[in-house]
Amino acid sequence: MSTKEQVQYKKHTSKITDEALAELKNMVGKEISRPRQDWEIEDSKLSVAGIRMMCRAIGDFNPLFAEVEYAQKTRFGRPVMPPSIVLETEQLDPEMEPLVGCRAVLKAASVEWYIHILEGNALLAKTYVRDVQEATASFGAGRVVTDDLETLVTNSRGEKVATVKTSWNCYERGSAAELSIFDGREPAMWNSEQIESIHQEYKGEEARRVIRGAEPRKWEEVTVGERISYILKGPTTIIKRVGGVAVGAGTWYHGHGEAIGQSEKWPALFFSNEHGAPEPVMGAEWSHVRAQRFLHVPGAKEANSERFHWTAHMLTNWQGDDGFLKRLDLKFPTINMLGDITRCYGKVTGKHVEEGKKVVEIEVWNINQVGDVVTTGLAEVVLT
Amino acid sequence: MAEEKQQGGATGEVKLEDLPEKKEYGKITQESLLALRSRIGVERARPLEDWEVEAMRLTRSVARRAALAIGDYNPLYLDLEYAKKSPHGTIIIPPGVMQHIEQINARTDGMPGMHALFRGLTLHWRRPMRIGEVVRGKTYLREARVSRSQLSGLSVIQDYESIGTSDRGDEVGRVYTSWSRHERIAAAKSNDARQKQRAQGWYTPEDLERLKEDYKKEVRRGAEPRFWEDVEIGEELPFVVKGPTCLPQRLAGEGGAMVGSEIKIGGSGDWWVSHAQLWKLFEQHPGLPYINEQGIPEVPVTIHNSNERAQHYLGLPGAYDAGMQRVNWTVHLLMNWIGDHGFLRKLTIRFHQINIMGDTTWCKGKVTGKRVEDGKHVVELDVWNENEVPHIVTQATAEVVLLSRSNPNAKTCDD
Numbered sequence: 017m018s019t020k021e022q023v024q025y026k027k028h029t030s031k032i033t034d035e036a037l038a039e040l041k042n043m044v045g046k047e048i049s050r051p052r053q054d055w056e057i058e059d060s061k062l063s064v065a066g067i068r069m070m071c072r073a074i075g076d077f078n079p080l081f082a083e084v085e086y087a088q089k090t091r092f093g094r095p096v097m098p099p100s101i102v103l104e105t106e107q108l109d110p111e112m113e114p115l116v117g118c119r120a121v122l123k124a125a126s127v128e129w130y131i132h133i134l135e136g137n138a139l140l141a142k143t144y145v146r147d148v149q150e151a152t153a154s155f156g157a158g159r160v161v162t163d164d165l166e167t168l169v170t171n172s173r174g175e176k177v178a179t180v181k182t183s184w185n186c187y188e189r190g191s192a193a194e195l196s197i198f199d200g201r202e203p204a205m206w207n208s209e210q211i212e213s214i215h216q217e218y219k220g221e222e223a224r225r226v227i228r229g230a231e232p233r234k235w236e237e238v239t240v241g242e243r244i245s246y247i248l249k250g251p252t253t254i255i256k257r258v259g260g261v262a263v264g265a266g267t268w269y270h271g272h273g274e275a276i277g278q279s280e281k282w283p284a285l286f287f288s289n290e291h292g293a294p295e296p297v298m299g300a301e302w303s304h305v306r307a308q309r310f311l312h313v314p315g316a317k318e319a320n321s322e323r324f325h326w327t328a329h330m331l332t333n334w335q336g337d338d339g340f341l342k343r344l345d346l347k348f349p350t351i352n353m354l355g356d357i358t359r360c361y362g363k364v365t366g367k368h369v370e371e372g373k374k375v376v377e378i379e380v381w382n383i384n385q386v387g388d389v390v391t392t393g394l395a396e397v398v399l400t
Numbered sequence: 401m402a403e404e405k406q407q408g409g410a411t412g413e414v415k416l417e418d419l420p421e422k423k424e425y426g427k428i429t430q431e432s433l434l435a436l437r438s439r440i441g442v443e444r445a446r447p448l449e450d451w452e453v454e455a456m457r458l459t460r461s462v463a464r465r466a467a468l469a470i471g472d473y474n475p476l477y478l479d480l481e482y483a484k485k486s487p488h489g490t491i492i493i494p495p496g497v498m499q500h501i502e503q504i505n506a507r508t509d510g511m512p513g514m515h516a517l518f519r520g521l522t523l524h525w526r527r528p529m530r531i532g533e534v535v536r537g538k539t540y541l542r543e544a545r546v547s548r549s550q551l552s553g554l555s556v557i558q559d560y561e562s563i564g565t566s567d568r569g570d571e572v573g574r575v576y577t578s579w580s581r582h583e584r585i586a587a588a589k590s591n592d593a594r595q596k597q598r599a600q601g602w603y604t605p606e607d608l609e610r611l612k613e614d615y616k617k618e619v620r621r622g623a624e625p626r627f628w629e630d631v632e633i634g635e636e637l638p639f640v641v642k643g644p645t646c647l648p649q650r651l652a653g654e655g656g657a658m659v660g661s662e663i664k665i666g667g668s669g670d671w672w673v674s675h676a677q678l679w680k681l682f683e684q685h686p687g688l689p690y691i692n693e694q695g696i697p698e699v700p701v702t703i704h705n706s707n708e709r710a711q712h713y714l715g716l717p718g719a720y721d722a723g724m725q726r727v728n729w730t731v732h733l734l735m736n737w738i739g740d741h742g743f744l745r746k747l748t749i750r751f752h753q754i755n756i757m758g759d760t761t762w763c764k765g766k767v768t769g770k771r772v773e774d775g776k777h778v779v780e781l782d783v784w785n786e787n788e789v790p791h792i793v794t795q796a797t798a799e800v801v802l803l804s805r806s807n808p809n810a811k812t813c814d815d
Contacts, residue, residue: 055460055461056460056461059459059460059461060461063451063454063455064451064452064454064455065451065452065454065455066455072672072673072674072677073674075673075675075676075677075678077676077677084449084451203694204694205694205695206694206695206696207695208691208695210695211695211696211697214679215679215682218675218676218679219679221676248675248676249675250675251696252674253674253678253692253696253698253702254698255672255673255674255698255701255702271469271471271642271645271646271648271649271650271652271653272471272615272642272643272649273471273615273618273641274468275646275649276608276611276612289758290707290718290757290758291600291601291602291603291644291646291757291758292602292603292604292607293601293603293608293646293758294608295646295648296646298648299646299647299648302647302705302706303708304694305693305708355694355696
């Protein structure tokens with residue numbers, strides 16, 4: 017081992033092979049779930065601390081989720097988990113198996129919930145690959161595969177919690193098709209006046225009372241065309257990921273002999289880093305510099321799933337403690353980059369009564385700092 | 401810690417009256433030193449809610465998460481059937497995790513705006529921590545003094561003692577840490593000159609092959625007792641290798657081996673917020689953030705996770721690891737050697753250098769002494785960590801209690 021001043025950085029690439037694609041197609045319809053022992057289920061029951069960690073990761077400190085004493089006084093008698101957690105229960109990571117090392121971009125997520133998720137519940141999930149299609153990319157741009165997943169989420173009492181449907185676009189790393197997802201975007205630059213104005217905008221959230229809380233929002237009082245109180249997210253920094261993922265070794269997070277073993281098993285998952293050592297490719301998206309250097313893309317991209325959590329945050333703020341988020345269907349026409357801000361908006365588009373439930377239909381969308389619509393979708397909320 | 405001595409050039413105590421009087425952010429002043437000193441001997445642990453206590457319970461998942469995070473696959477931590485048959489009778493927690501009973505330390509205690517460097521620590525175990533129990537810590541600031549050295553100029557030394565008590569009623573052990581606080585620019589300048597000038601680790605494919613072979617050389621004693629009589633002074637321990645460190649490894653390693661970090665007063669958990677909460681944090685602590693490459697205020701903990709930032713803001717060759725991981729790695733070495741019947745009683749570590757991202761660390765040790773004390777058969781060891789440069793980055797001494805052939809049924813720990 018030596019030290020070296022001048023390092024030649026190597027661009028990381030990966031291929032989607034015919035074999036890997038055939039393997040993925042062969043998975044269609046088959047159940048994917050990791051068998052868990054009783055003690056693991058017991059240990060995975062959602063604790064107050066676990067719920068607060070989710071709050072921290074998505075930046076949603078609604079007292080119904082984050083404050084024990086407050087939650088105990090509600091009809092639930094205990095803290096509630098932000099419902100968007102179910103998006104994180106998928107049992108297949110499209111970047112890991114079988115299209116090892118591809119870049120998977122979440123294009124759409126559609127969730128239907130049946131019940132609330134409460135402290136003390138453990139979430140169990142089974143995932144199915146529903147459809148695999150090879151998209152037509154222009155010649156030489158690299159292979160693009162669309163991968164549709166469906167996940168059935170239950171709790172440890174055997175109750176149906178939610179159905180999660182996602183659609184992923186999988187790209188070969190280093191391909192022209194992969195680069196096209198950036199749409200010519202560059203990392204945002206902020207000056208101190210802009211930062212101060214964002215600060216003031218956050219302060220305004222308290223003044224606007226964006227969290228409805230204990231005061232029920234009555235279905236009868238909601239009018240079509242009414243706007244949902246918007247919320248602001250960002251500018252995102254890496255602390256969010258440090259806080260969100262620093263929970264121990266998991267699929268991507270390994271070190272030492274284990275990491276060396278993994279890099280042999282799955283070389284396409286690992287890029288050769290500043291030290292010539294193999295590192296899981298998610299580490300290359302930790303900073304703009306690394307993404308530019310090792311992936312030859314304009315910068316570090318955020319996971320699109322963040323915006324699902326943020327949009328759900330806006331809706332659960334608005335519906336109040338007695339409301340229930342029943343459905344959220346989102347599409348992600350473009351990406352977010354590290355350092356972006358995102359404003360989450362919504363507007364009531366309809367009202368109906370369905371099986372005795374009073375439902376409000378809401379159109380939702382997210383806009384970034386340059387005015388791009390980065391998310392579109394529809395939600396249904398049940399009110400009292 | 402009391403035995404910790406100053407290093408690096410001529411040193412000396414500095415009198416209070418020699419310091420500037422008024423509080424100034426990021427500076428050592430009479431006011432900030434007196435404020436810190438007023439906390440000496442004060443118990444630092446806030447009352448916990450029931451859910452917070454529950455979050456600290458040591459479960460099988462906690463043991464597994466810590467073991468995987470450290471990269472120590474000892475079945476005492478992972479395999480209940482195996483652990484039941486061992487002298488412990490159940491799964492134990494990797495002993496280095498005890499360092500996290502500390503409720504507060506110089507990273508956030510006093511001297512606002514001043515950089516904290518971890519000098520070293522002593523862990524003194526009375527018994528292993530086992531699954532099912534809750535171990536809570538109380539922390540005391542024991543000393544706060546100003547020191548001047550040729551290398552690092554003016555600094556504040558802060559020493560802490562923490563006592564860990566189980567919900568089963570007994571004390572599991574104590575943790576002593578020592579820190580130095582520096583005015584930020586001085587801190588960057590004070591780092592060992594060799595360290596600043598060294599390049600980052602660089603590995604050829606052949607180097608990586610050799611590393612792979614080194615990983616295969618790990619020897620875990622396991623169920624076969626190591627008897628005190630069979631140990632010879634001068635005997636070397638089979639090494640344990642760690643790294644090369646990279647970002648995903650560090651995040652697993654630093655986060656996964658912590659217990660209850662979320663709920664400490666002033667713990668780093670308080671910094672791990674985003675969006676609206678981050679702005680509130682900056683309102684409370686206006687001096688906390690630095691302005692990142694995109695013009696965005698960010699908490700300083702993220703500087704040490706990025707090579708470019710550590711180079712830009714601290715003048716270091718790359719991102720660094722302050723030391724907590726090396727405690728766990730050194731414990732890994734010792735636990736491998738003593739086997740399931742032995743008991744790791746004491747470890748005193750000094751961090752001579754920081755660990756730069758991309759470093760590989762070989763944990764090594766050698767027997768230096770043997771003695772019988774209160775019926776316990778103690779072996780003394782010198783333990784150290786070497787990186788690829790090669791530099792000795794850590795030096796430590798340890799005491800372990802082994803079984804004796806003369807009394808093979810005696811207990812090695814205190815309970």
